[in-house]
Amino acid sequence: MTAEEAVQTFLAWMTTERRASPLTVEAYRADLARFLGFMAEHLNGLPDMAGLAKISLRDMRAWLAHEQAKAASATVRKSTPDRAARTRSRRVSAVRSFFRYLARRHGVENPAVGLLATPRTKKPLPRPLSVQDAKAVPEDIAALAHTDMAQQRDGALFLLLYGCGLRISEALNLNVGDLGVMTSSGVLRIKGKGNKERLVPVLPQVQQALEHWLKHHPSPLAGEPLFPGVRGGRLQPGVAQKAMREWRGLAGLPDHVTPHALRHSFATHLMEGGADLRVIQELLGHASLSTTQRYTLADEARLLDVWSRAHPRAGSGVQGDSRSAASAPRSEPVLEKEGPHTS
Template identity: 50%
Template sequence: MSADIPATYTAARPAATAEVSRQAWLVWLTSERRAARLTVETYGRDLAGFLGFLTRHLGAEPTLADLARLTPADFRGWLAEAAADNLSNATRAKKLSAVKSFLRYVERDHGIAVAAIGLVATPRARKPLPRALTVIDARAIATEIGEVSDVAALQARDTALFTLLYGCGLRISEALSLDRGQAPLPGSDAPLRVMGKGGKTRIVPVLPLAREMMARWVALHWQPAGDAPLFLGARGKRLDAAIAQKSLRTFRRQNGLPEHATPHALRHSFATHLLAQGADLRAIQDLLGHASLSTTQRYTEVDTAQLMAVWRRSHPRA
């Protein structure tokens, strides 16, 4: 290095390649940030892919000066190429995060700002579709869950609870927060008042079968106080959700049900099966207590996905 050229100028000279800075950045991540080896390898691979795109896009290996001249369209082109390779939004967001981290390093250590990156929106990860059970599996849980226990009271409790979850589309927390005075019993057509998220109350009709199962449970644990917990644990206190989840976990393994057979899957099944039978989407929204119709509309995608799966399995030309 020439003695009359400052080191800071040499480090930031426009001719410096982005690849040299990438290697220096990985060393910095390891030595200064103490990043995990796997993190460094992933970041390095993601950034190498970005620089490879720029090499093809610009026709030459990019320099730090080239990075400063990038536009939002350049970054979007890179993300579009990744999308064309069937990379998910979550994966592309992770790669963009690595690039942003590198460009912050370039600005801090080389004084070269890449303003365009601030105008590039991060791809939003798509929420996974609700995973409903088949009608047969959902019914089996609701009516046969009691087989997990040898105690009559626990059999009645679990059957009443899971029949209520599937029959009314309740969240497990909503069902376990019910008090004795709210028990839907035979001889009444009164709907169930449920306290949902955000303290919002909704009205849900109750199937006769759910009322029957509830009556069997109530008969075995009669409580004089209406504000006593409806579903009790072994120690006489309000049933813990973890205990209910454990019962279902045991049942699904004993009966070969899929791993996504959870209490919340019964709520998804409630909505999906209603939709398949022609129920109005607005009505399902009210029954589930969704604040936004867009949340409920996800179930239409589930129904379509299941229809396409059946078509692919069944059609001779599929």
């Protein structure tokens, strides 16, 4: 088996057994192609299976240095240093996963891979919308649609994204029949990353919006997409993203205001309302609690910002407000008066 054939079997394994998303598989395909392309030039020939086991730590570091040099050139043009580091980190992860697969399935052991250091990256903190902006999104975006069907659809879609904290792909993969469980139990069964399922409670306001949308749905059969496009197929994420770009431009909001920012807003507003971190982890479908803990850091960053602008000893020049962050009022409740999503 050649190295290229080994990559193909690895990607097939990722797809069928690991149930990795198509985007992840394609990213790993590109990353491994870059890795093997470098090794073919560096070692004067594409290594076979035995050659893969003999790639040294020095060879690995030469590859990373090559990637860093190319990233530095790209950074001058359009990228950022941290984004480039995240890309290199992903490529190291792809190579490690590939060699773990080779060791388990083909007996190709290479200890050098385990010694390869991962580039350090700064995990960006979530940047949520304010409660006021998040609550305005569904109605305001719906008002920009050109047809009555699109208005009803977009209003329900964006309310669902914020009200349940869904990824845009999770919402768009729902079918009409998925609302049957919601009607009887008040929860939605969501299929997230890696086809992992979770149950998400649905606020009465969101449930009413979805039921109202079904009355305008062009083909409300169980197997039909819950959110169809104008031509009847499943609505594409790019359409929803474009609608939000248009809205944020009119509203004068920054570029980070995307459909995914509504998911960040859902989690952050729950955190501000006192929700337990484990509960938020389950609602978001995070495999690791460390991923959810970013919202704790984001909340701390917000409190420090309030303090730095409001405290009279912070030197910010703000006059007339001596309240500390601890005594500052909390955000208004999300969506309903009894509090944000904690029921």
